[in-house]
Structures are given as structure tokens and as C-alpha cells.
Amino acid sequence: MLWVDKYRPKTLDKVIVHQDVAQNLQKLVSEGDCPHLLFYGPSGSGKKTLIMALLRQIFGPSADKVKVENKIWKVDAGKRTIDVELTTLSSTHHVELNPSDAGFQDRYVVQEIIKEMAKNRPIDTKGKKGFKVLVLNEVDKLSREAQHSLRRTMEKYSASCRLILCSNSSSKVTEAVRSRCLNVRINAPMEEEIVNVLEFIAKKEGLQLPQGFAACIAEKSNRNLRRAVLTFETCRVQQYPFTNNQAIPPMDWEQYVSEIASDIMKEQSPKRLFEVRGKLYELLTNCIPPEIILKRLLFELLKKLDSELKHEVSHWAAHYEHRMRLGQKAIFHLEAFVAKFMSIYKSFLISTFG
Numbered sequence: 001m002l003w004v005d006k007y008r009p010k011t012l013d014k015v016i017v018h019q020d021v022a023q024n025l026q027k028l029v030s031e032g033d034c035p036h037l038l039f040y041g042p043s044g045s046g047k048k049t050l051i052m053a054l055l056r057q058i059f060g061p062s063a064d065k066v067k068v069e070n071k072i073w074k075v076d077a078g079k080r081t082i083d084v085e086l087t088t089l090s091s092t093h094h095v096e097l098n099p100s101d102a103g104f105q106d107r108y109v110v111q112e113i114i115k116e117m118a119k120n121r122p123i124d125t126k127g128k129k130g131f132k133v134l135v136l137n138e139v140d141k142l143s144r145e146a147q148h149s150l151r152r153t154m155e156k157y158s159a160s161c162r163l164i165l166c167s168n169s170s171s172k173v174t175e176a177v178r179s180r181c182l183n184v185r186i187n188a189p190m191e192e193e194i195v196n197v198l199e200f201i202a203k204k205e206g207l208q209l210p211q212g213f214a215a216c217i218a219e220k221s222n223r224n225l226r227r228a229v230l231t232f233e234t235c236r237v238q239q240y241p242f243t244n245n246q247a248i249p250p251m252d253w254e255q256y257v258s259e260i261a262s263d264i265m266k267e268q269s270p271k272r273l274f275e276v277r278g279k280l281y282e283l284l285t286n287c288i289p290p291e292i293i294l295k296r297l298l299f300e301l302l303k304k305l306d307s308e309l310k311h312e313v314s315h316w317a318a319h320y321e322h323r324m325r326l327g328q329k330a331i332f333h334l335e336a337f338v339a340k341f342m343s344i345y346k347s348f349l350i351s352t353f354g
């Protein structure tokens with residue numbers, strides 16, 4: 001098991017970072033009734049960990065016993081019936097799903113599937129009417145229609161079900177949904193907090209971790225806890241005993257994006273565009289989210305660019321990121337950005353050097 005999973009705190013009293021949030025959540029549960037919740041914060045900040053620990057606090061260890069199901073739902077979409085394939089993770093008390101996986105059919109997922117799940121009211125351990133928890137991931141990626149439907153579901157079934165929403169940014173969640181939830185902001189952990197987590201893992205694994213090296217991993221992680229723990233494990237495999245000046249390897253995919261950026265800078269032609277497309281496709285098939293690829297690619301390209309082009313290139317990256325959100329096939333928009341970049345860069349080279 002990877003350290004990120006092995007050392008993920010299981011209960012609210014065991015968390016190393018966000019102890020204040022964990023305490024507030026504990027109070028909320030002890031008061032008996034939990035409102036709908038919206039957890040938001042950057043990737044790797046610990047949202048999911050807190051949600052899982054909260055479920056355990058509410059329902060006890062049985063919340064950990066989850067089964068993964070891949071189901072095809074037949075939903076009524078106006079005049080026709082469509083098939084929506086979704087993966088759910090469920091225990092006896094909760095169901096977790098990612099409705100935005102259904103792409104532009106996401107509103108049917110909310111209108112039909114989530115509504116159906118929310119309706120069924122379980123009884124709790126004391127034989128009273130209990131409530132079911134639905135954990136919805138990546139709500140910020142839901143279309144506006146889906147978010148409107150979600151709002152209705154939240155209102156209508158609030159007696160039988162609680163929604164726990166998880167998202168990276170709260171600004172992409174509509175005001176109507178936000179205002180019906182208790183908003184829980186999960187900040188990116190501070191570097192010292194990351195060092196504490198690394199020291200905790202080192203102690204458990206019986207490793208000697210030099211202070212300077214832990215601080216270096218924390219700094220390189222960009223305040224992303226998952227990344228810090230993954231890097232720490234990679235370093236352990238590469239070299240032990242650790243030294244203060246040990247090299248910290250970049251993530252494989254970041255290396256790959258950097259190579260793509262170099263390819264684009266070296267040649268701007270349909271042939272090169274075709275090659276780059278293949279590489280981008282490979283990243284997507286390895287589950288690197290397209291927005292992250294675009295952001296990283298922009299970062300790498302900006303490093304190599306003259307300052308007069310930076311503004312224009314950033315503008316087009318934002319343009320294609322927006323289109324990617326509206327569309328379905330991310331590869332089209334990534335490729336379109338690369339083609340646009342090649343055209344801008346080539347014109348710049350011709351006008352400068354003739």
C-alpha cells in the first residue's frame with residue numbers, strides 16, 4: 001500500500017493537519033444533526049481525508065466497508081431513454097459518486113439517480129429514522145443545469161439525506177448550492193505542517209529523516225500534502241539513508257510535459273503537432289487531468305518565452321481551458337492550444353529573424 005493511503009488518518013482525532021476543522025466537525029456530529037456540507041480547497045489539501053473521517057465519526061467503522069460498483073443507469077431524458085454509466089462507492093450508510101463523469105449528461109445524473117438515492121430513508125442504529133449521506137466529488141465541474149437540479153434535490157430531500165460536496169474551488173459552485181451548505185474551507189497545509197506529517201511517517205517507518213531534507217520536500221511540494229508524501233516515498237526507494245542535499249525527482253508526468261514543451265519550441269509544423277498530440281493523449285490515458293496538463297504546459301512554455309509573447313499565450317491558454325470545460329473531448333482543446341501556440345510563436349520568429 002502506498003504511504004498516502006497507509007498513513008491517511010482514519011478518524012477526526014488522529015489528523016495531523018487541520019486539527020481545528022476536525023474539532024469543529026466533531027462538535028457538529030455530537031450535536032446530532034449535520035447540515036449539508038461543502039468542502040472546498042486546493043488539490044492534496046486533505047478534503048477527502050476529512051470527509052472519510054467525518055463519515056466514520058457519524059456511522060462508526062462500518063462506514064469504511066465500501067464496495068465499488070460500476071452500474072449502467074437507464075434514465076429518462078425527455079423523449080428518449082439514455083444509458084449513463086457511473087462508478088459508485090458505497091457502504092450501508094453512504095454512497096459516493098462523481099456526477100461530472102457523465103459529462104454533458106450530468107444533469108440527468110442529478111435529476112434521476114441522485115434523486116432516487118436521496119429518497120430512500122434508512123433507519124439508524126437506534127431504530128429511528130436516520131439519514132443517508134451522498135458524497136459528491138468535483139461538484140465544481142458540474143454544469144449549471146446540474147447544479148440547479150442539485151439545489152432542488154437538497155431542498156426536497158433534506159429530511160432523508162445529507163449531501164457532502166467536495167470541490168477544488170468554491171467560486172465554480174453556484175451561489176444557490178453554496179448557500180444551502182455549511183462551507184468548510186480546507187486550506188493548503190503550511191510547509192511546517194507538511195514537515196510534521198513527513199516526520200510522523202518517518203517515525204512509523206523507522207527512518208532517519210534529516211530536518212533540511214524534510215523541509216526541502218515540503219517546499220517542492222507546492223503545499224500539496226499528497227505530493228509531498230508521494231515524493232517522500234519515491235526518495236526512500238531511490239536512496240536511503242537520506243542526506244540533506246539529496247536530489248528530489250520531479251514527477252514523471254511533469255518531466256513528460258516539459259519534454260512536450262521543448263518539442264513545441266523546437267519545431268512548429270503539422271508533423272510535430274501530430275507527434276505532440278500522441279504525447280498529450282498518453283498523459284490523458286494515464287489519468288492526468290486535462291486542466292492540469294494545460295496549466296503545466298503553459299508554465300513550461302512561459303519559462304522559455306520572450307516576455308512580449310507571455311501575455312498573448314496566457315490569454316489563449318485561458319481561452320482553451322474555458323472551451324475544454326464546455327466541451328467533451330479534452331484532447332481537441334489541448335491540441336488546439338498547441339496549434340495556436342505554434343502559430344503565434346512561428347509568426348513571432350518570422351517577424352523577428354525574417
Ligand SMILES: Nc1ncnc2c1ncn2[C@@H]1O[C@H](COP(=O)(O)OP(=O)(O)OP(=O)(O)O)[C@@H](O)[C@H]1O
Nearest residue numbers: 004008015016017043044045046047048049225226
Ligand atoms: N489531516 C491530515 N493529516 C495527515 N495527513 C493527511 C491529512 N489530510 C490528508 N493527509 C494526507 O494527504 C493525502 C492527500 O489528502 P486528500 O486525498 O484528502 O486530499 P484532497 O484535498 O481530497 O485532494 P484532491 O482534491 O486532489 O482529491 C492523504 O492521502 C493523506 O495521506
